[in-house]
Amino acid sequence: MLNPFDLFANPLQSSTDLLKIREELKATGRKLVLTNGCFDLLHIGHIYSLEKASEFGDELWVALNSDTSVRSLKGMSRPIFSELERAFFLKVVSQVFIFENDTIVREILELKPDVYVKSGDYTLETLHSEERNSLESIGAQIRFVPHLQGISTTKIIGKIQQSKTTSD
Numbered sequence: 783m784l785n786p787f788d789l790f791a792n793p794l795q796s797s798t799d800l801l802k803i804r805e806e807l808k809a810t811g812r813k814l815v816l817t818n819g820c821f822d823l824l825h826i827g828h829i830y831s832l833e834k835a836s837e838f839g840d841e842l843w844v845a846l847n848s849d850t851s852v853r854s855l856k857g858m859s860r861p862i863f864s865e866l867e868r869a870f871f872l873k874v875v876s877q878v879f880i881f882e883n884d885t886i887v888r889e890i891l892e893l894k895p896d897v898y899v900k901s902g903d904y905t906l907e908t909l910h911s912e913e914r915n916s917l918e919s920i921g922a923q924i925r926f927v928p929h930l931q932g933i934s935t936t937k938i939i940g941k942i943q944q945s946k947t948t949s950d
Contacts (some may be wrong), residue, residue: 815838851884
C-alpha cells in the first residue's frame with residue numbers, strides 16, 4: 783500500500799534553514815509575512831485569510847500549531863488531521879513550520895517578520911499580549927484580514943456531529 787506522504791516532498795524546513803532563508807529575504811529587501819493557526823479542517827475562511835495575508839509582503843509563512851498545542855487549545859478530540867497532514871494542506875504558502883507552544887513568541891523573536899497577520903475575528907486587544915508585545919518590540923506591522931462570517935472549524939465539526947446524531 784502506498785503511503786500518501788511518499789507522493790510529496792516534506793513541506794517542513796528546519797529552524798536553521800528557516801533562519802537562513804529569512805536572512806536571504808532581508809538581504810534582498812523582500813518582506814516576510816507571518817501568520818499562525820491550527821488549520822485543522824482547512825476551509826474557505828482559512829484560504830481567504832491566507833490569500834489576504836499574502837498581499838502584505840513577498841513571502842507568506844505559516845506557523846502551524848503542533849498536535850499537542852492543538853489539543854491544549856481545542857480539546858482532546860482535536861486535531862482531526864495530524865500536524866504533518868495539516869502542513870501538506872498548506873504547501874501553497876512559501877514556508878510552513880510547526881511550533882509546540884500555545885503562542886509563537888519565540889518564533890516571532892527569531893524570525894522577526896515584517897508583517898504579522900491574523901483573521902479579523904482577532905483584535906489588538908484579543909491578540910495574545912506576549913505575542914503583541916514581541917511583535918511591537920521588533921517593529922512588525924500587525925494586520926488583520928476580514929473574517930468570513932459563519933465559517934470556522936468548530937462550526938464545521940458541530941455540523942458533522944449534528945448530522946451524525948440526526949442520521950443515527
